[in-house]
Amino acid sequence: MKAKIASIFNQHFEGNPLIVRSPGRINIIGEHVDYNGGYVLPAAIDKYIYVAISKRNDDRIGLYSVNFESSVEIALNDIKPSNDYSTYILGVVDQLLQRGFSISGFNMVIDGDIPVGAGLSSSAALESAVAFALNELFQLGISRLDLVLIAQKAESTFAGVHCGVMDMFASIYGVKDSVIKLDCDSLLFEYMPLKLDGYSLVLFNTNVKHSLASSAYNVRREQCETGLNLIKQIFPDVKTFKDVTENQLTTYVLPYDKEIFNRCFYVVKEIQRLNEACQFLQKGDLQALGKHLYATHEGLSKEYDVSCFELDYLINAVKSNPNVLGARMMGGGFGGCTLNIIKNEEIDSLSNDLSLAYEKETRLILDTIKVNTSNGTELVT
CATH class of the missing domain: 3.30.230.10 (Ribosomal Protein S5; domain 2)
Incomplete structure (x- = not known):
């Protein structure tokens, strides 16, 4: 180059x-x-x-x-x-x-x-x-x-x-x-x-970007700001979501608005998952890390509501595959890529099978992008 x-x-x-x-x-x-x-x-x-x-x-x-x-x-x-x-x-x-x-x-x-x-x-x-x-x-x-x-x-x-x-x-x-x-x-x-030891990070690109991505992004920001301000009014020491507990959200945000509660609940849980993921990385526990990726996708799809059919399809297609330790949508949402941890020798066959199934289901081409850290x-x- x-x-x-x-x-x-x-x-x-x-x-x-x-x-x-x-x-x-x-x-x-x-x-x-x-x-x-x-x-x-x-x-x-x-x-x-x-x-x-x-x-x-x-x-x-x-x-x-x-x-x-x-x-x-x-x-x-x-x-x-x-x-x-x-x-x-x-x-x-x-x-x-x-x-x-x-x-x-x-x-x-x-x-x-x-x-x-x-x-x-x-x-x-x-x-x-x-x-x-x-x-x-x-x-x-x-x-x-x-x-x-x-x-x-x-x-x-x-x-x-x-x-x-x-x-x-x-x-x-x-x-x-x-x-x-x-x-x-x-x-x-x-x-x-990040020691992958026989596994690789693989992205499956949906090749779709739904039009509500940018507007939904701004709405999510506003909803989270609203929920955080509700907590701050009662607990002045709270500065960011790192200081917020699930109990505070359940007590003070859920009665106000369930949708805002869901957005904030996802953020608090994701901060917890990230801290636990760091412990898994330090121990080299890829299995546990992978389970957290699946849990994150569930939260992004159901609580934060930024997934889409194509992303959910790709996650569901690999979730029961023992050669995939974990997967989730990555990025802003409503399209883009899923991030997967896949056993090295299974990447090609899984990619081929998934591409055929994805094209049949969506009439879209699935791109496979293997990445290494740099x-x-x-x-x-």
Whole structure:
């Protein structure tokens, strides 16, 4: 990939570019907890966005996307959001300028192998790669944590996606054979070992995205905020859902609104499951971890109500298979991927059988994506 992107760079621009790669991410457990101030357990994966970059002698930005076969050129003092890939790049530039960093024009080529729309955070990987690359190119001296915050702010303010920090954090801080236990409220974190020993992480992509995903996401945020505020009014020491008990929800939120109770109950239970999952990882107990993945999917489907027929179908299809330790939907919901822990020698046959059954049931193609954990954003040497 280094040779490929360097060659493409020289077809469009001049100079010897710096090359940076930034990984996509999965989340083992802790879905929809990041914006609720709880814990998440993401890992960087071996699917990447690559950027090649060099300085220009003027104040213009030249971009070329290999995947979209698209060029953009814009003045540094005239950047604004658009409806294409450049928004994620220019959003990072905007953040650097707002923070007072001095940069000049640059040329950049973007390539990658993160499947778009699969819920693996290709946009966060792109923003992380751009922030890291500009920091290196212009020797800005920005810490990794501030790179995370710059990338996240670029997406939330410039691209208009009100995301948490998990995706960028995983992309920049990832470590191979590890997952990150991240407190999304304090941003304190620690690494947990991920030893798969004969098993692999496999994603089955439904290749569907239902239209209510974005609106439902905002509704879930509002419902959780409402439930948490009900508890805070009675217990002023409660700051986030990490401080909330099931009994408090049953006593004070359930009588108010059952649906809001269900959303909040899922979050509290998911925080419990994540803490227990970390204990399983430290012990190397994949069987117990897998059971928690199934329990998480049940909560996402029935309590948080962000699953869909296609996702539930894939989970039900593997649930009784002894070669699958656990599975759940991953990401925002209403489509995207399921995350599965599958015995290595059974992946191909299971994938083939499931693809045939899924296509017959839904008339959709099922994509299989095997992933390994990876290091975070780095220079390609």
